[in-house]
Amino acid sequence: MNSLSKFLVLFGNTTLLSKLEFESLYPTLSLTKLDEHLYSFESETDLSTEMMEVLGGTVKIFGVVKEFESNIADETLIEEIVALLLSQTDEPYFTFSQTGKGQREISNADIKDLIKENGKKARYFSGELSESALLSHKSKATELLSFNDKVSGKLILAQLRVVQDIDDWTKRDRNKPYADRKKGMLPPKVARMMVNIASGLWQQKNEAKPLLYDPFCGTGTVLLEAGMRDLDVYGSDIDQNAVFGSRDNLEWFKQEYGKQIESKVFYMDAGHLDLATFTSKVDLLVTEPFLGKQTPRDSELANVFKGLEKMYLGSFKSFTKVLSDGAVVAIVFPRVSTAKRTYSLDSLIDKLKTKGYNLVVDPVLYAREGARVARQICLFSFHSSIK
Ligand SMILES: C[S@@+](CC[C@H](N)C(=O)[O-])C[C@H]1O[C@@H](n2cnc3c(N)ncnc32)[C@H](O)[C@@H]1O
Known part of the structure; x- marks a missing residue:
């Protein structure tokens, strides 16, 4: 031994x-x-x-x-x-x-x-x-x-x-051809951690290589980090610029890193997913949806979070159409604290249970110094039999 x-x-x-x-x-x-x-x-x-x-x-x-x-x-x-x-x-x-x-x-x-x-x-x-x-x-x-x-x-x-290798991380963050810093891009290391947590949890129960999908792909940060792990990826966004931009970023990435992964990026509203566009079901859904304005005023927050809750719930309902049984979802929930109270989507977690999504670990907070909106990373497993 x-x-x-x-x-x-x-x-x-x-x-x-x-x-x-x-x-x-x-x-x-x-x-x-x-x-x-x-x-x-x-x-x-x-x-x-x-x-x-x-x-x-x-x-x-x-x-x-x-x-x-x-x-x-x-x-x-x-x-x-x-x-x-x-x-x-x-x-x-x-x-x-x-x-x-x-x-x-x-x-x-x-x-x-x-x-x-x-x-x-x-x-x-x-x-x-x-x-x-x-x-x-x-x-x-x-x-x-x-x-x-x-x-x-x-x-x-x-x-x-x-x-x-800090230089390599910086390269993917800074050198990819398409960026949109106004929308807020996920730091590549956080994207990688989300991909790894989701794929690690999935692989503890499955042997086959999972298919990963980001329905709010933006500039494709999650897709690139999944590509670094040699996963095949799908991405979509409601913004055509993000769709073209993510495609460009993936082509740049494949050349730069000599990766042979399959990728497909298309225009789609995450609230109305269409399974016909997918060649197989999704095993890992890793995403950072729209988190609301980056610098909301206190007086706006109640309404902002009401709107976000509706959008998130609609998206989760829509995800069920494309997820495989046992799929893992790693998703960012927004969280804002003011002097008076904290706004979050925590109340959604119980509602999601009834839709087949079970929280697998306690949400982990990721807050950038000085940022008004903090990110809460939530991990769910999806089982289609629960209706
Ligand atoms: C916070 S950004 C994602 C950024 C991405 N993680 C990155 O690193 O580049 C959210 C994205 O969701 C897209 N979006 C907003 N509402 C959407 C919807 N209903 N369906 C699909 N995409 C949507 C926006 O166009 C935006 O690109």
């Missing part, structure tokens, strides 16, 4: 969503929380490279190198770090950071000094744990992390295995 290795995973700002994404795709790996963004898991094989290509919400994955008693002296820990660095290269280019409570008085300079005392050269860089992503991605420097685990009484020393 292979022995288990331990890994640390650093999630992005959307920790809950990132965690749900991880757990949906890797249900057999159990995550243990270390601090706000840092979790650990054990695995027989090193899946870190594959994971980083797939996951949208994971910033870094570290492999645990060694665990010490948490009362290890600072000097001993520095010696261990230096021994580790020099076992890998004669001229280390490194950074050492710490997270969590009980951090040590150990700096990069202390480590460099000891390397020099060993007659070797060394360089280091500094930065926040999450910010140094760009640096280490580019430089292939050695990045070490220590975490004082109060629960196990161990000090964990880990080395970076893989880091998110």
Whole structure:
């Protein structure tokens, strides 16, 4: 039997969503929380490279190198770090950071000094744990992390295995030919997490490759991220510009990434879907509908949400025409908080039950700093037998 290795995973700002994404795709790996963004898991094989290509919400994955008693002296820990660095290269280019409570008085300079005392050269860089992503991605420097685990009484020393390729994420966000920032585009990482959560949940019960559909496709962010996962995709929108734009974006994407996926984008009102346009039923419906005005006034909100509830309910009723039994729906619900109250579509969730949609996990909030309208990511499973 292979022995288990331990890994640390650093999630992005959307920790809950990132965690749900991880757990949906890797249900057999159990995550243990270390601090706000840092979790650990054990695995027989090193899946870190594959994971980083797939996951949208994971910033870094570290492999645990060694665990010490948490009362290890600072000097001993520095010696261990230096021994580790020099076992890998004669001229280390490194950074050492710490997270969590009980951090040590150990700096990069202390480590460099000891390397020099060993007659070797060394360089280091500094930065926040999450910010140094760009640096280490580019430089292939050695990045070490220590975490004082109060629960196990161990000090964990880990080395970076893989880091998110920020340039590639930015490329899909910024370089696609069609954009419409006025309508509000979904950040690609959030789109990817929604795709992964939906496909992960679906794959836990099915073997065949699912077909994904976004009935409010806009610029096609969801379609591109599903394409990155090699899924065949359908998209539609009520705006002809979005239809042509999404088609252009998909063609650009297929060329840029050499992807052979099937895609079809058409004009359609999400409230009046027509199954005849679909060659097969939809297994994953992943979408961000119209969320109302981006900066509504307080006095408008009651009416805005009344209108949205009607539109959402009509759309869900219409979705039933094209969904396969057991389909998974990942959808953004808008949420706005004022000084007086919060406006949401929570009341819709019970109504949807009677239409065959069951909430599978608690909705996860995704709020961009400064944005008036927050997004609540809701996951439903659909069963056509419930009428
Ligand atoms: C918030 S945008 C989606 C943005 C998309 N996620 C992206 O990243 O580009 C909502 C889209 O829904 C479309 N839309 C609004 N009402 C619709 C309806 N009844 N049927 C289909 N599309 C609709 C709008 O034209 C718009 O493109």
